[in-house]
Amino acid sequence: MTKPFRQNGRSHANLTSLNDELGRSLPCYIEHTFELDDTTYGLLFPVHIPIDIVAWQPVDNEDGEEPVLATEEEIDAVFEMASEVLAKHDLLLQRTALVLTVVGDIPELDDVDDLDDEDDEDDDEVEELIFLDSFVDDDREYSICVPLDPMLIVVRFNEDSQPELLSAEEFQQLEPMLPSLESSLAEHLFDDLD
Numbered sequence: 001m002t003k004p005f006r007q008n009g010r011s012h013a014n015l016t017s018l019n020d021e022l023g024r025s026l027p028c029y030i031e032h033t034f035e036l037d038d039t040t041y042g043l044l045f046p047v048h049i050p051i052d053i054v055a056w057q058p059v060d061n062e063d064g065e066e067p068v069l070a071t072e073e074e075i076d077a078v079f080e081m082a083s084e085v086l087a088k089h090d091l092l093l094q095r096t097a098l099v100l101t102v103v104g105d106i107p108e109l110d111d112v113d114d115l116d117d118e119d120d121e122d123d124d125e126v127e128e129l130i131f132l133d134s135f136v137d138d139d140r141e142y143s144i145c146v147p148l149d150p151m152l153i154v155v156r157f158n159e160d161s162q163p164e165l166l167s168a169e170e171f172q173q174l175e176p177m178l179p180s181l182e183s184s185l186a187e188h189l190f191d192d193l194d
Contacts (some may be wrong), residue, residue, distance in 0.1 A: 013073065014029070016029040016044065017026060018153065018155065024095060025097055027047040030163075034115070038164060039156055040157040041157070041174065043182075044152070044153040048103050050100065050159075051144060052100070053069075053075055054067040054068065056142070067143065077113060080139055086104075088133075091103065093108070107132075129145035130148060138158050
């Protein structure tokens with residue numbers, strides 16, 4: 001179900017909810033829609049702030065550790081502890097579809113530190129992240145971070161106008177169009193800020 005929504009003084013044309021196979025939902029703004037071969041596609045932007053939980057693991061033949069994104073099983077095991085850590089910052093951790101999100105005010109980017117990873121060029125698994133806090137569970141350190149890049153989700157709208165995730169085949173078909181869509185969306189967003 002989509003409906004008009006207003007947040008932070010900015011009016012969003014539509015708000016929808018993306019659901020996963022586990023019944024979890026992710027409230028999203030519909031930032032852009034387009035037609036291709038009689039199918040309506042859209043770019044969704046999560047309403048709440050996406051976060052990542054990063055696990056630290058030893059590096060082979062070195063003294064240091066490297067960050068890797070926590071697996072679903074690890075997130076299940078540490079979710080309650082991560083929630084408690086974020087609650088100290090007045091943030092509510094949510095187990096939403098596709099990604100963890102938080103409700104609340106994230107500190108200004110100047111007030112938090114970059115996740116320190118000097119070998120970032122070689123690490124495709126961990127994106128650029130801003131460190132929020134950390135905790136230890138079963139002798140393993142975890143960091144809670146905010147991705148620097150905004151999360152855009154490409155979806156197909158079904159006959160009931162509900163968003164659905166794309167199959168790998170559909171995504172490959174649309175992938176060449178994504179840079180131009182993201183570029184025009186960025187221009188639109190900056191126009192809204194003026």
